[in-house]
Amino acid sequence: MATYTITDLAREFDITPRAIRFYEDQGLLSPTREGPSGRNRVYTARERTQLKLTLRGKRLGLSLSDIKSLVDMYRSPKDTEAQLQSFLVVLARHRASLEQQREDIEVMLAEISAHEDKSRRLLALHTKAGQTA
Known part of the structure; x- marks a missing residue:
């Protein structure tokens, strides 16, 4: 099974390790810990995908809570239809917000x-008045 270090993921997705740690603090990622005192984070392909989903949500402008809902759906593939319905609600809400911003x-x-x-117009009148004086 493929594993990744925080440096591997930071490099691959062109983000900082600090950003990855932030997403971990927000409950979006949960790597295993290895090494002395569990200092080294080890990410599986699943965490890599969760990070990818997180960054995609961020790029779409979704809030962290909406992103967390999406990541949680990925973690628990119980009812795909309900998850997709939930995702459509999140997207519709975000679309409405963006359309209001555009207006x-x-x-x-x-x-x-x-x-x-x-x-x-005022500048042209002012310039014209200065030329006739």
Whole structure:
């Protein structure tokens, strides 16, 4: 069975070991411990996949609690249909949030454009007034 060190995973996913330890603290990963005083973390292919799911969720902008729910679903493949339904709920909620953010951004961009246009007109009037004086 393939195993990985924290350095292996950090290198593979281009993240810091500290980030991996953070995900472990959040209950998203649970490597075994080996060596003196259990100092060395050993990750299995399953933990590697859980890290991959965590990073995918992060890339999608999901909250840590939503990511944890997804990782927990992966850990317990009891009822795939219920898990997929739950995942669809998480995605729908996140989509709604992103669509609201997009609407807010579009409103702000329209306001910025209006201020830019007004500023350019005022600047042109000011420049024109200075040339005729």
